[in-house]
Amino acid sequence: MSILALAVASLLACAQSQITTESRPSRPAPTHAEPLPGIHVFSTAPYGDVGLDGNSIAIVGDDGILVFDSNGTPDAAQAVLSEIRKISRAPVRYLVHSHWHWDHWYGAEVYAREFPGLTLIAHEKTRELMAGPAIEFNRPGLERDLPAHIAAVEKAVADRRADSGAADQKDAAALERHLAMDRWFLQQKRGVHPTLPNLTFRDRLTIHLGGRSVEVRHEERAITPGDAYLWLPAEKALVAGDLLIYPVTFALFCYPSGWIATLRKLEALRPDVVIPGHGATLRGSEHLALTRELLERELAAARETKAAGEGQEPCKKRLLGDPKFCELRKKITGGDASAEATFELYLVDWFLSRAFAELEAPLDDGIPTER
Numbered sequence: 001m002s003i004l005a006l007a008v009a010s011l012l013a014c015a016q017s018q019i020t021t022e023s024r025p026s027r028p029a030p031t032h033a034e035p036l037p038g039i040h041v042f043s044t045a046p047y048g049d050v051g052l053d054g055n056s057i058a059i060v061g062d063d064g065i066l067v068f069d070s071n072g073t074p075d076a077a078q079a080v081l082s083e084i085r086k087i088s089r090a091p092v093r094y095l096v097h098s099h100w101h102w103d104h105w106y107g108a109e110v111y112a113r114e115f116p117g118l119t120l121i122a123h124e125k126t127r128e129l130m131a132g133p134a135i136e137f138n139r140p141g142l143e144r145d146l147p148a149h150i151a152a153v154e155k156a157v158a159d160r161r162a163d164s165g166a167a168d169q170k171d172a173a174a175l176e177r178h179l180a181m182d183r184w185f186l187q188q189k190r191g192v193h194p195t196l197p198n199l200t201f202r203d204r205l206t207i208h209l210g211g212r213s214v215e216v217r218h219e220e221r222a223i224t225p226g227d228a229y230l231w232l233p234a235e236k237a238l239v240a241g242d243l244l245i246y247p248v249t250f251a252l253f254c255y256p257s258g259w260i261a262t263l264r265k266l267e268a269l270r271p272d273v274v275i276p277g278h279g280a281t282l283r284g285s286e287h288l289a290l291t292r293e294l295l296e297r298e299l300a301a302a303r304e305t306k307a308a309g310e311g312q313e314p315c316k317k318r319l320l321g322d323p324k325f326c327e328l329r330k331k332i333t334g335g336d337a338s339a340e341a342t343f344e345l346y347l348v349d350w351f352l353s354r355a356f357a358e359l360e361a362p363l364d365d366g367i368p369t370e371r
């Protein structure tokens, strides 16, 4: 090994050891709501500006507990499990994952370790994606994007520290806290042991949890090829995963017509309670209907624009000038500034790009490896 290679290797080892010894920043306990007796929703604080978890739901039956989604890091899953332990000492017997996005299943190892008899369930296509493509999809973020972001924050801290004003030092201290979160988050994600389902399903699976029936269901390809949601018929409770997020659903690599058809089926269940993949629990299906109506309007606009020989940008312009579209948008976002920003990114730009792609040719089940 040359001197240069040795120096690079030791630098890398040093960087690695800095990462692996990162201490845990202070994190608030997950918030807890119980919208119906025995149905518990846990939400965690975001990981600074670098990530956020999906909701994790615990359903307590006489024979044990079913958990739906296990957060985006082992630490968050452990924090949720500690809260579950305050509610019940019964074992977690089932862990169901809604889809392959990391923020919903990277904490699975915590449950698998704690409960050796655990049945870990996902749709068969979700398992296929978790076993390889999902890991590859996350690789550029872990190897390139997050380290680059951390390096930029490190530089910003050094620049502030080099300036002498009290305001600069205060800024630097705030940035250092931000940096600690980013480093710890990277360490958590790099340390994940992907834990795969040991039971897959295609359409329906009913779990008898002792005094409760929980249906694990899949309709069509919607947000991903293998979305799973829960339906509790006796309670009329829907646990939607990212099929619905409150207030704005993250469309990403979605399947527009299948998603619309799926939302129609969810509405037809007439749920009393809807627990979204992220955000607050809802009463009734109004938000489902608003989101479905919006997507239908967009897909129709994409079809008409394409038939006229035009592309995504003219379609977007047309939608933004459509009073009905604007009314739906306002009802979905409530006029909230951050919801407005995510609305345009996910529900307009991402959704339209997938709508045009779907109108061009059937979409496949793969995950692009580059964002």
Ligand SMILES: [Zn+2]
Binding pocket: 053, 054, 101, 103, 104, 242, 277, 278
């Ligand atoms: Zn999510």
